[in-house]
Amino acid sequence: xxxxxxxxxxxxxxxxxxxxxxxxxxxxxxxxxxxxxxxxxxxxxxxxxxxxxxxxxxxxxxxxxxxxxxxxxxxxxxxxxxxxxxxxxxxxxxxxxxxxxxxxxxxxxxxxxxxxxxxxxxxxxxxxxxxxxxxxxxxxxxxxxxxxxxxxxxxxxxxxxxxxxxxxxxxxxxxxxxxxxxxxxxxxxxxxxxxxxxxxxxxxxxxxxxxxxxxxxxxxxxxxxxxxxxxxxxxxxxxxxxxxxxxxxxxxxxxxxxxxxxxxxxxxxxxxxxxxxxxxxxxxxxxxxxxxxxxxxxxxxxxxxxxxxxxxxxxxxxxxxxxxxxxxxxxxxxxxxxxxxxxxxxxxxxxxxxxxxxxxxxxxxxxxxxxxxxxxxxxxxxxxxxxxxxxxxxxxxxxxxxxxxxxxxxxxxxxxxxxxxxxxxxxxxxxxxxxxxxxxxxxxxxxxxxxxxxxxxxxxxxxxxxxxxxxxxxxxxxxxxxxxxxx
Amino acid sequence: xxxxxxxxxxxxxxxxxxxxxxxxxxxxxxxxxxxxxxxxxxxxxxxxxxxxxxxxxxxxxxxxxxxxxxxxxxxxxxxxxxxxxxxxxxxxxxxxxxxxxxxxxxxxxxxxxxxxxxxxxxxxxxxxxxxxxxxxxxxxxxxxxxxxxxxxxxxxxxxxxxxxxxxxxxxxxxxxxxxxxxxxxxxxxxxxxxxxxxxxxxxxxxxxxxxxxxxxxxxxxxxxxxxxxxxxxxxxxxxxxxxxxxxxxxxxxxxxxxxxxxxxxxxxxxxxxxxxxxxxxxxxxxxxxxxxxxxxxxxxxxxxxxxxxxxxxxxxxxxxxxxxxxxxxxxxxxxxxxxxxxxxxxxxxxxxxxxxxxxxxxxxxxxxxxxxxxxxxxxxxxxxxxxxxxxxxxxxxxxxxxxxxxxxxxxxxxxxxxxxxxxxxxxxxxxxxxxxxxxxxxxxxxxxx
Numbered sequence: 051x052x053x054x055x056x057x058x059x060x061x062x063x064x065x066x067x068x069x070x071x072x073x074x075x076x077x078x079x080x081x082x083x084x085x086x087x088x089x090x091x092x093x094x095x096x097x098x099x100x101x102x103x104x105x106x107x108x109x110x111x112x113x114x115x116x117x118x119x120x121x122x123x124x125x126x127x128x129x130x131x132x133x134x135x136x137x138x139x140x141x142x143x144x145x146x147x148x149x150x151x152x153x154x155x156x157x158x159x160x161x162x163x164x165x166x167x168x169x170x171x172x173x174x175x176x177x178x179x180x181x182x183x184x185x186x187x188x189x190x191x192x193x194x195x196x197x198x199x200x201x202x203x204x205x206x207x208x209x210x211x212x213x214x215x216x217x218x219x220x221x222x223x224x225x226x227x228x229x230x231x232x233x234x235x236x237x238x239x240x241x242x243x244x245x246x247x248x249x250x251x252x253x254x255x256x257x258x259x260x261x262x263x264x265x266x267x268x269x270x271x272x273x274x275x276x277x278x279x280x281x282x283x284x285x286x287x288x289x290x291x292x293x294x295x296x297x298x299x300x301x302x303x304x305x306x307x308x309x310x311x312x313x314x315x316x317x318x319x320x321x322x323x324x325x326x327x328x329x330x331x332x333x334x335x336x337x338x339x340x341x342x343x344x345x346x347x348x349x350x351x352x353x354x355x356x357x358x359x360x361x362x363x364x365x366x367x368x369x370x371x372x373x374x375x376x377x378x379x380x381x382x383x384x385x386x387x388x389x390x391x392x393x394x395x396x397x398x399x400x401x402x403x404x405x406x407x408x409x410x411x412x413x414x415x416x417x418x419x420x421x422x423x424x425x426x427x428x429x430x431x432x433x434x435x436x437x438x439x440x441x442x443x444x445x446x447x448x449x450x451x452x453x454x455x456x457x458x459x460x461x462x463x464x465x466x467x468x469x470x471x472x473x474x475x476x477x478x479x480x481x482x483x484x485x486x487x488x489x490x491x492x493x494x495x496x497x498x499x500x501x502x503x504x505x506x507x508x509x510x511x512x513x514x515x516x517x518x519x520x521x522x523x524x525x526x527x528x529x530x531x532x533x534x535x536x537x
Numbered sequence: 538x539x540x541x542x543x544x545x546x547x548x549x550x551x552x553x554x555x556x557x558x559x560x561x562x563x564x565x566x567x568x569x570x571x572x573x574x575x576x577x578x579x580x581x582x583x584x585x586x587x588x589x590x591x592x593x594x595x596x597x598x599x600x601x602x603x604x605x606x607x608x609x610x611x612x613x614x615x616x617x618x619x620x621x622x623x624x625x626x627x628x629x630x631x632x633x634x635x636x637x638x639x640x641x642x643x644x645x646x647x648x649x650x651x652x653x654x655x656x657x658x659x660x661x662x663x664x665x666x667x668x669x670x671x672x673x674x675x676x677x678x679x680x681x682x683x684x685x686x687x688x689x690x691x692x693x694x695x696x697x698x699x700x701x702x703x704x705x706x707x708x709x710x711x712x713x714x715x716x717x718x719x720x721x722x723x724x725x726x727x728x729x730x731x732x733x734x735x736x737x738x739x740x741x742x743x744x745x746x747x748x749x750x751x752x753x754x755x756x757x758x759x760x761x762x763x764x765x766x767x768x769x770x771x772x773x774x775x776x777x778x779x780x781x782x783x784x785x786x787x788x789x790x791x792x793x794x795x796x797x798x799x800x801x802x803x804x805x806x807x808x809x810x811x812x813x814x815x816x817x818x819x820x821x822x823x824x825x826x827x828x829x830x831x832x833x834x835x836x837x838x839x840x841x842x843x844x845x846x847x848x849x850x851x852x853x854x855x856x857x858x859x860x861x862x863x864x865x866x867x868x869x870x871x872x873x874x875x876x877x878x879x880x881x882x883x884x885x886x887x888x889x890x891x892x893x894x895x896x897x898x899x900x901x902x903x904x905x906x907x908x909x910x911x912x913x914x915x916x917x918x919x920x921x922x923x924x925x926x927x928x929x930x931x932x933x934x935x936x937x938x939x940x941x942x943x944x945x946x947x948x949x950x951x952x953x954x955x956x957x958x959x960x961x962x963x964x965x966x967x968x969x970x971x972x973x974x975x976x977x978x979x980x981x982x983x984x985x986x
Contacts, residue, residue: 054843055843055844056647056651058651058654058655058658059655059882060655060658063885063886065886067885068885068887068888069622069624069882069883069884069885069888070622070883070884070885070888070891070892071622072620072888072891072892072895072968073620073895073968073969073971075894075895075898075899076971076972076973077898077899077902077972077975078902079898080897080898080901080902080905082901083897083898083901084758084920084921087758087787087788087920088786088787088788089784089786089787089788089789089792090788092785092886092887092889092890093659093662093663093784093785093789093886093889094662094886095659095662095663095881095882095884095885095886095889096882096885096886097885097886097887098882098885100624100883103624103879103882103883104624104627104628106882107624107628107631107652107879108631109648110634110647110648110649110651110652111628111631111633111634111648112633112648113645113646113647113648113651114633114634114637114645114646114647114648114649115633115637115642115645115646116632116633116634116635116636116637117632117636117637118632118633118636119632119633119636122638124638124641127638129638130543131543132632132635132636133543135588135591135592137630137635138592139591139592139595139599140810141626142595142596142599143599143604143605143606144596144598144599144600144601144602144604145598145599145602145810145811146604146808146809146810147604147605147606147618147808147809148602148603148604148605148809148810148811149605149610149612149616149618149809149811149812149946150616150809150811150812150813151612151614151616151949151953152602152603152612152946153934153937153938153941156602156603156941156946157601157602157603157811158601158602159597159598159599159600159601159602160598160601160602160811162598162601163598170582173580173581173582174580174582176576185674185675185678185813185814185868185870186674186866186867186868186869187867187868188855188865188866188867188868189674189678189865189866191865192716192865195716196712196715196716199715199716200715221854221855221856221857221858221859221862221867222855222856222865222867224855224859224860225855225858225859225860225862225864225865226865227860228860228861228862228865229685229713229716229717229864229865230716231715231716231717231718233860234859234860272567272569272570274569274570274571276571276574277571277573277574300570301580302576302579302580303567303570303575303576304570304574304575304576305576308574308575308576309574310574317868319868323543325635325636325872326635326636326637326638326639326868327634327635327637327870327871327872327873327875328634328635328637328638328639328640328646328649328653328871328872328875329638329639329640329649329671329672329832329868329869329871329872330672330674330814330868330869330870330871330872330873331674331813331814331868331869331870331871331872331873332868347712369712369715370708370709370711370712370715371705371708371709371712372678372709372712373674373675373677373678373709373813374615374675374676374677374678374705374706374709374801374812374813374815375616375705375811375812375813376811376812376813377812377813378674378813378814379810379811379812379813379814380808380810380811380813380814381813381814383595387591387595389582390583390585390586390591390594391543391585391586391588391591392541392543392585393582393583393584393585393586394579394580394581394582394584395540395579395584395585396540396541396544396585397580397582398580399541399544400544402563403544403546405563405566405567406546406551406554406555406558406563406566407546407554409554409558409560409566410554410557410558413557413558413559414557426569427558427560427565427566427567427568427569450642451644454642454644454645459638459642459645460642462641465856479543479544479546480543480544480545481545482545482546482550483545483546483550483553483554511644514644514645515644515647516643516644516647516839516843516845517644517839517840517841517843518644518839518840519643519644519837519838519839519845519846519847520837520838520839520840521837521847521849523837523838524835524836524837524847524849525835525849525850525851525852528826528833528835528849528850529835529836529837530654530657530668530669530826530833530834530835530836530849531654531657531658531661531667531668531669532654532655532658
């Protein structure tokens with residue numbers, strides 16, 4: 051299969067083949083169709099048989115690596131096992147084949163599920179209420195920031211236009227701040243990799259809308275001074291936003307609400323085991339505390355005195371709607387099933403094991419790589435620097451590509467931006483010790499190769515279906531679709 | 538004893554690992570978390586369930602919902618019941634696809650990348666546009682992102698949107714507008730279509746974009762040629778939201794000179810799932826491609842000249858540009874885009890025309906049939922695709938409550954968006970509805986009115 055070019059489905063097309071079955075037209079043909087509005091030429095879609103179609107996509111799937119194929123220690127992405135029973139329940143016709151506009155009395159099961167999930171996530175994060183509407187983490191961030199905006203405006207504070215983010219923050223934080231109409235202010239981390247409290251004091255002021263923080267942060271370190279930070283931000287009149295991308299480290303151990311955060315989003319496709327789907331769909335529920343609850347998007351799922359569930363649209367302070375209907379319901383069903391499977395004890399174990407796994411890899415790799423922040427235990431992830439190997443002419447990108455030869459998905463690389471030649475490793479709790487050991491052995495081998503036979507690493511990958519791709523030309527002369535003329 | 542099947546760590550593993558790390562306990566790994574912010578209690582969530590108990594519990598919840606398997610549905614309004622070919626679920630259930638992350642490592646993600654490249658091509662084909670991205674959260678947020686792209690491209694802040702655009706899309710647009718500082722102006726409807734005179738009056742040289750939907754919320758097909766002339770005066774951008782299934786048959790917005798075409802691919806093989814996950818799509822012109830939000834896949838070659846695919850034009854995106862990015866979108870709806878691709882591959886060139894033709898034919902039959910029911914009045918006489926509005930002698934809400942007893946999920950109650958329309962109902966008829974079922978609705982309504 052190596053280096054074999056895979057045909058596009060368009061290139062397999064033969065006029066006359068079909069892979070569909072449609073019902074016969076069983077009504078009298080209409081004589082008043084708007085034929086003048088019909089297209090002149092049909093869309094150039096492929097014509098293949100059903101078996102051709104299945105072979106095509108099966109072959110494509112074989113050219114793809116998922117968690118079920120092997121270890122996927124992609125930092126900050128929490129690539130844990132995606133439970134199969136959750137896939138099954140999400141496909142129950144009572145969940146998959148219901149319409150969002152059905153009358154409330156015909157969807158009580160779905161509404162109850164959403165109501166309970168709202169409550170569970172509020173409990174897990176220490177918040178007062180949770181909306182399930184946002185489709186992904188970034189949309190959750192933006193939703194939270196819009197609520198922050200509405201909160202300040204409701205108090206007549208219209209000058210609070212700055213959102214502070216640490217330089218270690220996810221790229222979505224500053225991007226979401228901009229989309230919500232704020233100016234993002236970046237503050238440098240201190241030499242321990244944590245928020246520099248003195249630096250924070252300098253930028254806090256009357257124009258501060260909020261501080262966005264991930265805790266543990268993207269270096270995998272717990273912000274120990276979080277209570278002080280929260281007090282400072284609140285004293286300045288600002289709010290504290292929790293980016294939940296790293297929540298897998300603290301389930302049942304520490305809650306953002308107890309740390310002083312006013313708002314939080316969770317990535318259900320990270321912490322709560324729903325599959326990433328090759329880039330989505332995710333879900334990014336947002337929790338709020340105190341007065342901020344009034345600004346949550348509408349509708350919320352509520353329960354009346356009779357115990358019936360309904361969609362509450364009567365929310366005069368709400369920022370409005372952020373996504374169609376009630377969020378990515380199918381994803382929410384999976385996350386709900388996960389929480390029911392794990393229970394309180396299981397969730398706590400998830401975080402304990404995730405942290406134990408990360409520390410184990412960190413300490414075992416410490417002799418072979420630079421560890422920029424190693425004085426404390428890490429949480430669910432940690433960062434290595436490939437500085438030592440870079441001096442030998444082997445870059446972090448090369449080491450990542452070399453990992454592909456061993457069937458591992460590489461860690462997140464070159465992020466966070468504050469660590470030179472960064473590798474960010476998050477094993478998750480669902481990996482067994484043998485897998486961790488295999489990964490560690492391979493990393494040690496790569497470190498040795500960097501010293502002894504660097505070209506093996508520099509020229510990697512050697513065993514994949516395709517070699518390194520020319521990304522520069524792809525961006526300079528974009529070919530973004532297939533066209534018939536060319537073939 | 539191990540209790541959690543997703544957690545492989547044994548007591549022995551734990552001991553060995555603690556020792557290798559050089560600590561005395563797992564607790565020590567959390568020592569730096571200050572006591573004051575530590576959670577000491579037990580989370581108040583229900584106790585863990587076995588797999589069989591979970592299946593029973595989920596089955597009971599699911600059974601409390603009236604599904605399309607048990608009821609004959611005429612609900613549409615943005616989400617449609619269509620036949621989903623079996624192959625769709627088989628492909629998206631392949632865990633190499635669904636358990637993967639965003640394809641950051643192209644060498645081991647060629648499958649996903651190629652599937653998205655094919656998706657982009659298919660969306661371009663259906664919409665008549667040059668370029669499409671890898672997906673958006675849904676059709677509604679895609680429309681708001683289109684407004685944002687138009688505002689950035691034109692450096693203008695006024696967005697003109699027709700009231701025939703889906704009400705939820707307009708609500709979401711209003712939320713985005715608050716953050717972005719846009720002025721949103723709504724153009725009233727006239728006889729179920731965008732009022733062109735009003736559109737001309739309300740859009741001016743300060744306007745970034747004109748946003749319409751076709752087929753619109755009421756099911757009617759807008760006069761895109763006429764809208765285009767007004768939209769393109771003063772160099773505004775012309776944005777069209779379109780049901781992609783309708784484009785199997787209808788002239789694509791690209792044919793009318795649209796600058797951005799968005800919509801939701803839910804009708805293309807994606808289950809209704811109580812409103813999500815669905816799949817927004819976003820297509821535009823070559824001229825605007827470097828402003829497009831979200832992920833895009835491009836074709837290139839590897840070191841040996843073999844064709845391959847990569848995420849490209851990433852200089853637009855949040856992980857590179859941070860606060861200067863064209864959008865904050867990161868996760869999208871990739872797996873749903875895959876589902877839509879499989880659907881479009883399955884239906885193919887002929888099937889997409891045929892399915893659209895079945896929809897329009899059956900909807901036309903239904904409209905004609907319902908018009909014969911005493912107490913039912915047809916509200917608009919416009920060209921339409923697979924939805925139309927009827928007015929009843931009684932409130933739609935009451936009628937729907939009666940219809941469910943007959944095994945029918947009635948149409949969308951327009952009273953939900955305007956109390957003056959409480960006797961109106963938006964009826965959707967797709968290829969899955971049989972003549973018999975349509976007749977049953979007519980008879981049911983006849984008995985209630």
